[in-house]
Amino acid sequence: MVKQLIVGDAVHELTTTRRILERLPEEHMTWKPHVKSMTLGGLATHLINLLNWQMAIFLYPEFNLSTVPLPREPLETREDVLEEFDANVFKLKKLLAECDENMLGEEWTLRNGDHIILRQPRAIALRTFGFSHMIHHRAQLGVYLRLLDIPLPGLYGPTADEEGK
Numbered sequence: 001m002v003k004q005l006i007v008g009d010a011v012h013e014l015t016t017t018r019r020i021l022e023r024l025p026e027e028h029m030t031w032k033p034h035v036k037s038m039t040l041g042g043l044a045t046h047l048i049n050l051l052n053w054q055m056a057i058f059l060y061p062e063f064n065l066s067t068v069p070l071p072r073e074p075l076e077t078r079e080d081v082l083e084e085f086d087a088n089v090f091k092l093k094k095l096l097a098e099c100d101e102n103m104l105g106e107e108w109t110l111r112n113g114d115h116i117i118l119r120q121p122r123a124i125a126l127r128t129f130g131f132s133h134m135i136h137h138r139a140q141l142g143v144y145l146r147l148l149d150i151p152l153p154g155l156y157g158p159t160a161d162e163e164g165k
């Protein structure tokens with residue numbers, strides 16, 4: 001039952017994330033709303049990187065942020081973003097299909113060098129460090145698109161754009 005809930009949650013969140021990525025305006029990939037903000041392309045690329053982190057929850061007993069390579073260059077086109085997103089979603093769904101409830105209950109650790117940030121069962125880490133983190137940045141992307149006057153897709157219900165308001 002736990003695995004069914006996780007798979008259903010994952011499929012929903014991944015599908016809705018793709019829907020917002022489909023709206024990326026290529027002419028604004030280097031735009032950012034504030035000097036301290038990521039660019040639109042950088043934020044979209046970060047969403048893809050989060051899928052790599054989600055896969056790491058299944059592949060390794062721990063994830064050490066101090067060993068993560070320096071931030072990569074932002075992808076420049078919507079097509080590149082969607083292509084890599086789809087490839088990573090395929091890999092993540094395969095890992096979800098292959099796991100069992102015992103694996104989901106195994107302890108997983110997020111650390112930065114010697115500092116332990118969290119230690120949780122894989123299922124909880126996938127929800128918090130994986131999907132909730134992705135949802136947070138997806139919401140940021142929605143704000144970016146709204147500021148650029150790009151119509152937003154409904155994620156949990158219709159948007160004002162879809163209702164013609």
